[in-house]
Structure formats: C-alpha cells, structure tokens
Amino acid sequence: MNRGRSFYYVLEHPCSVMSEVTVMHTIFAVFIVLMLSLGVAGAEDSASAYTDPVTGMEFVKVQDGLYMGKYEVTNAQFKKFRPAHNLKKYTHNGHSFDGDNQPVVYVSQSDAFLFGDWLSRKTGMKYRLPEENEWERACKEGGDTETYWDDDRDACLYANVCDKTCKRAFGFKSETFDCDDGFAVTSPVGRKKPNKFGLYDMLGNVWEWTNTWKVISRDVGVMEGGSWLDEPAGFGCSNSTMAPTSLKDNNIGFRLVLEK
C-alpha cells in the first residue's frame, strides 16, 4: 500500500479502494485493542502506586490495603506542614542536613505522628507511621531478607551507611563499611538501589520512627533500618532499636504509610 494514500484518499475514492478500507478497519481495530490494553495497564499502575497531591510523596502497595512511602519524608515535604523546621543550624562538622531532598531529621516520634495527622486531615486519606511489623515486612520484601547485600562491601549500592567517606569526615576509629557511598551524613533520598518492593533507603540514611511504642521505665518508640552513622553490625530488617519518643537527632527521620 502506498504510504501517500491516506485516509483522505479513501474518502475521495469510496468504491475503488475497498481493500484499503479493510486495511484501515484492521488498523483501527488494532488501535482500539492497543488503547484498551494501555488503559488496563494504567489502571494496574494506579492501583499499585499513589502520589499524594499535597506533598508529592510517592507510595507503593506493599500488602492489601497498605501503601508505604517509597522514600523517607524529605525536608521539603515536612516543611509543607511545619515551614519553620529549619535545619541550617544543625551542621555536623560542616556537613548540612538542610537540602530539600535530604530526609527530614530532628523530628520526634510525636512530630512524625502530627505530620501524618495533618496530612490525613488535609486530604481525607488515612496516613500514619508504619507499625513495627509492617515496616519489617516491607523491608524484608515479603520474605526473610535481612540486608540487600551478601558482602558488606556491596552495602553502599543499597544504603547510605557509615562508609569510607563517613570515616574520613569524622575520623572514626571503630569499624565502618569497607565501601564508599560518597555521603558523610544524610544523602538525598532515593540515591541508592531500591528493594524488590520499590522502596528506597529502607536500610541506612536515617533511622525511621514506627507507630510502635512501649513503656519501659518511660515511653520509648521503636525505630528501624539504621542510618548514615551506623556500622555493619547495626544493619538488618529485623534490627530495630528503641529511643525516648521525644528524642530528636541528626540520624532519625521517618516515612509514612497510607491505608487505602
């Protein structure tokens, strides 16, 4: 078929080009099928992922009815809730925590609760911190993964940990990871490889508050995942720690989940 003979040619020669009309019908039918299949694919995509329009936070489905933040909550996202949360004064040996895409730090477990409540009220959706077991299940990719690397020298591919850069920057004498992730303190979120659920920085960068707390002489909250400051022994999806719920530090942040 001559490529120059287009739809207009068919209109001008209705009786003499039946075979071309048939071809056009076929092409049209294929087009419709293609569009329908794309539509179905789009519906699946939107069912397995969600982006919050207020903060731009992205979520991926990790189990029925539960979507987990793809990244740790960033400074820019947290400042939509609390614009005065300024980290400029909190440098560590000259290294800044204040970048828009670095994870928010110096937030207590209560601050994290309040952020989720604020976003829930604003959107009519149900955002909250993940429970300890929800966080660990997502970290473990639904299986029994503890770390995303077999050899600690590969950790820097997946996590911002206390690496050679960290050791140089702060002169640590204790054991650090024998690899170089290039970040002395927190890195912008999403710079490393995600886990199989598509979640970034589950291990490393910042410890993440969960929705779980316990009373052990005082109220303590459960945190997960380890941070830029931690040594090899501190890492594993089951490796939680506890801290006073009011604690704020330069290696503690959080991510949210969405019930949907």
Ligand SMILES: [Ca+2]
């Ligand atoms: Ca590092």
Ligand SMILES: [Ca+2]
């Ligand atoms: Ca983390």
